[in-house]
Amino acid sequence: MKETQNKLLSKSKATREDYLGRSICYFCIGLIIALVVCILYFITTRGIATFTQNHVSVWGFLTGQNWNPGGVDSHGKPEVGALPMIVTSFSVTVLAALVATPFALGMAIFMSEIAGSKGTKFLQPVIELLVGIPSVVYGFIGLSVVVPIIRKVFGGTGFGILAGTIVLFVMVLPTITSLSVDSLKAVPMSYRQASLALGANRWQTIYKVILRTAAPGLLTAVIFGMARAFGEALAVQMVIGNAVLMPHGLVSPASTLTSKLTTEVGNTVMGTLPNNALWSLALILLLMSLFFNLVVRFIARKGSIKK
């Protein structure tokens, strides 16, 4: 009797395992959250030091066109104008997404609607391979192949937004493709069957039903691709030319936020204006990726498929 009572009242092995598992999970989650908070806090405090400690105006930072944090201009104010980098970052990102989306969509439609399992089996590894190539390799190929070709065709030095776009196009293609495939596959089979039953052919089904239904997912895929392009540093840095100039064409050397960070961060001393200004660039990058994330969530909430 007593034994049974004990057995019933004390915690079983399964319960203890449950507790253990739960506490490990909470610990991990806590650690990750703490990490994220630390990173956010660190970048934000460093990033706004340019404005609070060094008294650079935010507006001047966002609209100025001269970047020379080590020196001062004719009025004795430090020159930290990030506009050329912001503009270049956005142009490269948008152009790369514009070029990559049609290709990615085509591949996604082929893989989910047309090719069947055999074609998918072949294409899937190809796309995964593109993801697995390190960005420095893309940059190196860009520097040795893309830049000379652009130089031959368009003249100039070959470095610039166009070269950056071409390299990024290859890099965001797999991201957009695989996310698009997922969202196309999420379209319920009944939609296809209904469309075919109404007498629509395959193209009409794809165009009028599947793409329309999957549109929010496809948009999310494109935005994820853009976020990747926006944050890519190394490959872009190798082909963009790293000149803090307002881009006045697709083949003039320019500089993105990330490429500026990678080229200069080693030469600055913690706590000085040149270093703080770089943190401010990092803050812009962080805010932009938050923005991309919010857009993705918004789209997902508005347009999820109702089953």
Add this chain to the structure above:
Amino acid sequence: MKKRNLISTLVMLGAVGTVLAGCGSNNASSNGSSDASDHSGKITAVGSTALQPLVEKAAGNFQKDNKKIDITVQGGGSGQGLSQVQDGAVAIGNSDIFAESKDGVDAKKLVDHKVAVVGMAPVVNKDAGVDNVSMSQLKDIFTGKITNWKELGGKDEKITVVNRAQGSGTRATFEDAVLKGATAVKSQEQDSNGTVQKIVSSTPGAISYLAFSYLNDQVKPLSIDKVKPTDANVETNKWKIWSYEHMYTNGKAKNATADFIKYMDSESVQKDLVKKMGYISIHNMKVEKDSKGAVTDK
């Protein structure tokens, strides 16, 4: 599936933990080396990428004879080197420039050890058709006043200036010697000798500058006022564009660190290794340059 996720998370955490612990113990022992009596321990040298290959090679040789001393050499840039040695995070900060000329660094706290000299030469693409310029012409090119090689008697080819990253030691040295306070034209910037070499060799009309050890037959070094960029000309200051490679310590170097720095200054390093790696020995210099750029006879 869930279990697998959990396991992989644990493995990840373990890896992160190990790395963190590694960092921690690394710092602890590099600090601890200062009070070790038998001159053993860890030395971490961080900073200039231009000096890195020499220090790495010398550290390798040094450790062969001193098994108890463990030397780690890292890049990161002169700014990193100076700020980390100032904070006491590392034992040695490598730098291409004088600590005095870097904002945010308190040079009085640091002790300078000059270990080598690096000469730099302007280089152009081979088909520019120019092999000598005057100092003022060079200045005009980099400030954007001269924009075509034909103004200097070369080919009718636009000049493409390739500069180095702002704040880099190489750029600071070049601007001190050539621009003398003038602002460089806005142009492309690259952050390594290797990339600059590749770009200049492949872009028609390109001009940049490189450390002597990166000069090869792919690019054409320019003479300035008919003086050729050679080691001998640097030693007498006939060639003006050169800088010291510094190894800074926070306060006087002690124990293992002192031994290593002494080794860097020894005949075997200066006579042999320094030359082999493309630097100029500090012992051969017939002049001396102070942190303000004033040159005096030794």
